[in-house]
Amino acid sequence: MLWQEPAGNGQELLNGIKHVRPGGGFEPNFTIFKKINVNGEDEHPLYTYLKEYCPATRQSFADPDYLFYTPLKTNDIRWNWEKFLVSKNGKPYMRYDPGTKPKDLKNDIMFLLEQEE
Template sequence: MNVLQESFNNFDVLAFPCNQFGQQEPGANGEEINNGITHVRPGKGFEPSFTMFKKIEVNGNKEHPLYTYLKTYCPSTRQNFADTNRLFYSPLRNSDVRWNWEKFLISKSGKPFIRYDPSTKPQDIRNDILFLLQQKS
């Protein structure tokens, strides 16, 4: 996502850590999460050039209202859930984020435009970003 953040003016990548998927984000907010990113996953000294917010829940009974809003406009990218033994929330809903690194592209007016599967590579989002940046507000 760094490459997208650094490639466009008037475009921001916003990241919201979440520990609901395989408990892959157990760290406390701030330095502990940043150390995990830098040294573990993706590791190798990675430093995000985008804004990292505090950890939130994106699904279930304690779902953050931002994700309720995003999911209202963009259907899930997968029919099935990952191994439900590795999902740490309830209840399961069809609209749920399926795994870490699911992405939402938002228009200048704040409306969700499209939702990307966790496996979507940043370069596969580039044309959609260009399209939205060319639109009038």
């Protein structure tokens, strides 16, 4: 996961989005934050917290020889587009596999929106 987006800072990430993928001058209508680590000894505390409360979506690594971080943990994020849904209170609710389409989260989102804070 570490080398999937080698660009280092926010401007480099934005340039990659604008000119490469998806390219064509695309400008996102959302804030681009800096790159952080989601696994390994330098993982961001937010992901440590989310992974502590939401079980892994896959039980094994496809090919650990291609991973460039240590240590490998069972609860690591396996691929881009894994999603975490968090309640209005900031509590992790569910973790979704990278293949889960955003529209498939609708029922869970609606459920959380109906909950009292």
